Amino acid sequence: MSSEQLLKLGIPKGSLQDATINLFAKSGWKIGLHHRNYFPDINDETMKCSLCRAQEMAVYVEDGTLDVGLTGKDWILENESDVVVVSDLVYSKVSNRPARWILAVSNESPYKRPEDLAGKKISTELENFTRKYFEQAGIPVEVEFSWGATEAKVVEGLCDAIVEVTETGTTIRAHGLRIIAELLQTNTQLIANKAAWEDPWKRAKIEQMNTLLQGALRAEKLVGLKMNVPHDRVDTVMELLPSLNAPTVAHLHNSDWTSVEIVVEESVVRDLIPQLQAQGAEGIIEYPLNKVI
């Protein structure tokens, strides 16, 4: 194997680490972490894996230290990194929804709109992006860098507002804060170094990885359903099934029954199964999917 045939992959250490490693496992790449070691094993001899802070990932991908990596859109924008965004992979720390960077103030404060913060102090980890946001809005504010636990700073009176990331809203609520604006929606993105993207072998490898990651992510929301339906009820059952994926219909040998198979959103199954039963469907099985491509 020549040295070119090695893809250097960056896995985000921190909030996105577990979700990312789980997604890679479903995609076919087992990443094994070792205590206090930032170079995890990966079951692909053409790949070298490094743990890297989400905040710095785009910098290392841009300069070629890494060929490809995963990080939030927020940190790519913050660093103004010149990288290829291969795809959006919409997952966060605990959910498969985007996270939001919001402007929040104390519930008791009088501030209602970003303009009300003119001349005030704003604390954030996303310093550059926040500064640009207020500059473009023509609102003069003081932006102060925060190393974390930013929500506490409004409560302690160390600043007038914060720009923070929120996913479930738990931390905002726990500190009695009020959101007055949304600055950015962010999700994980797969990014590549520009030269790596022009290298045919690396590009093919990155595209393969992207297809499988996307397939694994899509499969998380979907399940397979299989059931037997009497011939004369098939049309009625079809009307119940979401039209997203055309069902597979197979006639059972020497029988008045038909086998119907479909992929549906897991969230609809709870309501769908009783309706299918009411229409005479039997032997209904639901199964998880690893990938949907």
Ligand SMILES: Nc1ncnc2c1ncn2[C@@H]1O[C@H](COP(=O)(O)OP(=O)(O)OP(=O)(O)O)[C@@H](O)[C@H]1O
């Ligand atoms: N619930 C969440 N909390 C924090 N970050 C999240 C969450 N969900 C997704 N992210 C994303 O994870 C990435 C890394 O988050 P962040 O910058 O807070 O670093 P971290 O890994 O949480 O480390 P730290 O402990 O320094 O905060 C960001 O792109 C952020 O948008």
Ligand SMILES: O=P(O)(O)OC[C@H]1O[C@H](OP(=O)(O)OP(=O)(O)O)[C@H](O)[C@@H]1O
């Ligand atoms: O809306 P929620 O689901 O509550 O998530 C938002 C919180 O999660 C992150 O904290 P993190 O765990 O990264 O710790 P940090 O304060 O050190 O950044 C973020 O900085 C918020 O504090």
Ligand SMILES: [Mg+2]
């Ligand atoms: Mg954090």
